[in-house]
Amino acid sequence: MNQEINDLIIQIRNNNENSFEMLFKKMNKSVFALAISLLGNKSLAEDVVQETFIRILTKSETYADGTNGIAWILQITRNLCLNLLKKKKYEVNIFEDIQIEEFSHINNQISEGKINEFDIALERFLLKEALLKLNENERQILILYAVSGLKHHEIADILNIPRSTERWYYISALRKSKKFLSK
Structure with a gap:
């Protein structure tokens, strides 16, 4: 997938509009996951997603062909989040406004009658509580690994x-989450 992302960034540099749309479709969830893990606010995370893709468009000429495209994009996202936190001195309240609609696999189970709204609310509460037990680095790494599908060495590079x-x-x-969720 990383080679595909690399190729899309190169095509964007060459003003291919279809490539930008394809890149957005492939990377927007990962970018959002990182932003929400850092900011803890859905609307701010959505703003960072938009700003990230604007930066990709405007800064694609700075991308070195053959480097890790996913890491480059997520580094842009991380820098934007950290700048926002610095600028606003924003207090992070993790996942306070994530809506259940964002989890399409859960929506499919609801529509098929496999789970009910109470179960979803309970699982959402437990997940939120488990994530709150983690420190910022643990939370970011867990989300980047689980949601973005990045390899550990890529995450280490992004987080420096x-x-x-x-x-x-x-x-x-993993230990903290397992311990909390097994209670």
Whole structure:
């Protein structure tokens, strides 16, 4: 997938509008997941998603062909989030306004009658509580790995931390989450 993202960025640099749309479709969920994990606010995260793709359009000439396109995009997202947090001194309240409609697999189960609204509300509450038990690095790493599908070395590069530290945070996040959810 990374080669495909790399090719799309190169095509965007060459003013191919269809490539931009394809890149957006492939990367918007990952960009949103990272933004929400850093900002904890849906509307701010959506703004960062838009700004990220604007930056991709305007800065595609700075992208070095053959580098990690996914990491480049997520680094833009991370920098925008950190700048926003610095600028506004925004207090993070994780996932306070994520709506259940954003989880399409859950919507499919509702429409098929496999789960009910109460079960969804309970699972959402438990997930939110489990994520709140994690520190910022653990939360970011868990979301980047689970939602974006990034490899551990890519996450370490994006967060600018050693690979061993990234793995330690990931394992710690899994242990804390498992411990909380098994209660």
